[in-house]
Amino acid sequence: MQVAVIVFPGSNCDRDAAVALERALGKKPLMLWHADTELPKLDLVVLPGGFSYGDYLRTGAMAAHSPIMREVVARAAKGMKVLGICNGFQVLCESQLLPGILLRNRSLKFVCRSVTLRVENNNNDFTRQYQQGQELSLPVAHGDGCYFAEPDTLKQIEDRGQVAFRYIDNPNGASRDIAGIFNEKGNVLGMMPHPERAAETLHGSTDGVALFASVVKALA
């Protein structure tokens, strides 16, 4: 099994993601630079949190058009798994691997604290080791996390079970309290909260561990 974390200029959660993945995998993931144009054979790509390209234009917009993302989009269409966390979620929306977009938080404030989420769909390779309806405590740290999509799109993603996680206490004004969504096929997950920052006891929560364990097990 081959797993990679993509590093954009401005990524800052890439190493945390790599550590969490290494624990689940038993080996280090590859770290790939955004300017790479060829991907090795991969089963899972993680787009980490951070401020890629300084959030210029719109969060995730520049990264979505970086050379490596063309290849990620093509591979995702063939079923490769992709996990986007925080800025990674923004990149997935901007590259249209996921519907909708992340807007500025309704409060206009950067929110940096632990939030409680509910697992809305555990019938997916990323969430199988959670219980349906389980409540998780994961940290968020973002200024642009307010999920927005047209009403028709929202209805569609709800009807198809694409909502992965919902906030219990919505920190950013996201439509329908959405914290994370799958694509229609279920091989792409984007989420604002940080599972890699809740991956060991010293983090204060280990609720993120099951996410990495789920996807690694599914790929084994």
Next chain:
Amino acid sequence: MKLRVDIMLKEGVLDPQGKAIGHALGTLGFKGVGEVRVGKTIELEVAETDSAKATAQAKAMAEKLLANQVIEDFRVSVI
């Protein structure tokens, strides 16, 4: 040739920044300020000299990168 791309949030998309600015204007004593919306303007220089072709080019750029049409509308004009 120089072009200008004006990008605005679509009707109905919440603009908390505009709301905050409207509130601040009220605090400064400006009366009767209604809805305030914030957009952005991008000026582009292109080699193309035909204005219709240049406009088409800028429109393609806006569709692909400059605007996100889930939430934004744009307008291209030749300067």
